[in-house]
Amino acid sequence: MLRKLLFWGFAVVFPLPLILTYNVQGTAPGPLKYYIFLGLAAYSWWLLSILLSVRPPWLDRPVGLPAVYGLHGMLGILAIVAAYMHRDLSYSPSQLAGDLGNFAFYGALSVLCYSVFFMSGWLVDRSKLLQKTKRLLEIVFRRQLSVWIHRLNLVIVAMIWLHAHLLVRVNQYFAFMMLFDFYTVLTLSIYVWKKWIAPDAYLTGTVTANEARGSSTRRISTALDRTATRLQPGDFFFLSFQGSSSVSREWHPFSVTDDNQETLSFTIRQHGDFTRRLGHLEAGTRVRLEGPFGRFESIVRSQDREAPLVFIGLGAGVAPLLSLTAAHHTTRDIHLLWAVRSEEDAYYRDVLKEYESAPGSRLRVTTRVGRFHREDLTNSLPAEVISNSHFFIVGPNPAVLANQRLLRRMRVSPRRIHQERLTM
Ligand SMILES: Cc1cc2nc3c(=O)[nH]c(=O)nc-3n(C[C@H](O)[C@H](O)[C@H](O)COP(=O)(O)OP(=O)(O)OC[C@H]3O[C@@H](n4cnc5c(N)ncnc54)[C@H](O)[C@@H]3O)c2cc1C
Secondary structure: OHHHHHHHHHHHHOOHHHHHHHHHHOOOOHHHHHHHHHHHHHHHHHHHHHHHHOOOHHHHHHHOHHHHHHHHHHHHHHHHHHHHHHHHHOOOOOHHHHHHHHHHHHHHHHHHHHHHHHOOOOOHHHOHHHHHHHHHHOOOOOHHHHHHHHOHHHHHHHHHHHHHHHOHHHHOOHHHHHHHHHHHHHHHHHHHHHHHHHHHHOEEEEEEEEEEEOOOEEEEEEEEOOOOOOOOOOOEEEEEEEOOOOOOOOOEEEEEOOOOOOEEEEEEEOOOHHHHHHHHOOOOOEEEEEEEEOOHHHHHHHOOOOOOEEEEEEHHHHHHHHHHHHHHOOOOOEEEEEEEOOHHHOOOHHHHHHHHHOOOOOEEEEEEEOOOOHHHHHHHOOHHHHHHOEEEEEEOHHHHHHHHHHHHHOOOOHHHEEEEEOOO
């Protein structure tokens, strides 16, 4: 909690050097100066939002990638609010600077609305109607198109940069402009480095097996060129398959299914454009892996060792829970509840039986076709388990939210509920 507060606090502090430098140098009359501060805050938050979009690995373990993306989205909203006030309250003596500012504002607002609908689950995951609408629209607005629309934010930043450079009331102050350009160049350099240069240093491997599991799931194994020493149970990577004739190079996140740092196995449900093509992925294809990311293992380790763990896997969401189970089934009391669509989709039944019957195993497994209802949980879990356990839920967003609500109704405190949603 403290780490998250510090992390959010940094967003408040980030624009201050720019604002304070302008405050010292600028001679704009009183209120106008404050409206310029608002513009500077908006610009800094857009830059910080770009910095967060590169998924800094050193931020993942302390606060988690979902929190990083959460702040990335919130900064987009805060920046729009600050930019709206800046635009509404101040005036521009240069026609071109004013036009650039206006285009940037409306551009940023459009990209924000688009991204909230297509890329975040903030609204869509909470309404069946919106989910259906999104699925229909995604026939045209596919994920890769959305990624490119989202990248228009870089053009918007360039417009605002030029807007500031055209205004005499800011461009005459050398120290301030140096700092302004430093913020911009540093952010864009980190972005370019992370997107185009850093991937050469990522983990690499070769696909060794690609097997069907159930009706629409693949298990893809990858032998790594070097050991993933930082990998922890429950972690996930962003994968890009290189040079395959059937699958594109797009980066997609998938969780590691086993507790093995040399050969990584991924359990992938095929439901969209990219995952459907994975059936044709050839053994021998080279893979690039960004990561590992994830906080489940550190949460497990930070708790009382005697407290039971309840894992709720929804479909392919069982993947990270399986690697946590592999690592802890002889040292912790674990109840693994797995909801599948059909009997055929319970493809890890044998593996789970093996863990359950291993010498010294403390694992109990309940597999169910269909969703878990309140009575399923109360029948499968003793009352003291419900009142003491830490719950880990992984699956598609709406299903995770539904299970979270169910646990809340059973008086499980939010502090004991940890979740990973299969979109960010
Ligand atoms: C942390 C994490 C771990 C995951 N682990 C697994 C796993 O172990 N097994 C598994 O089957 N699935 C997993 N997923 C989900 C998986 O990444 C998506 O299902 C997959 O990327 C969908 O791609 P698609 O083109 O086939 O489907 P689409 O139809 O394009 O997308 C289906 C949904 O996935 C979202 N999505 C698509 N691409 C991405 C992306 N690059 N990043 C985030 N969301 C995306 C879309 O917004 C959409 O809501 C995980 C997701 C996350 C965020």
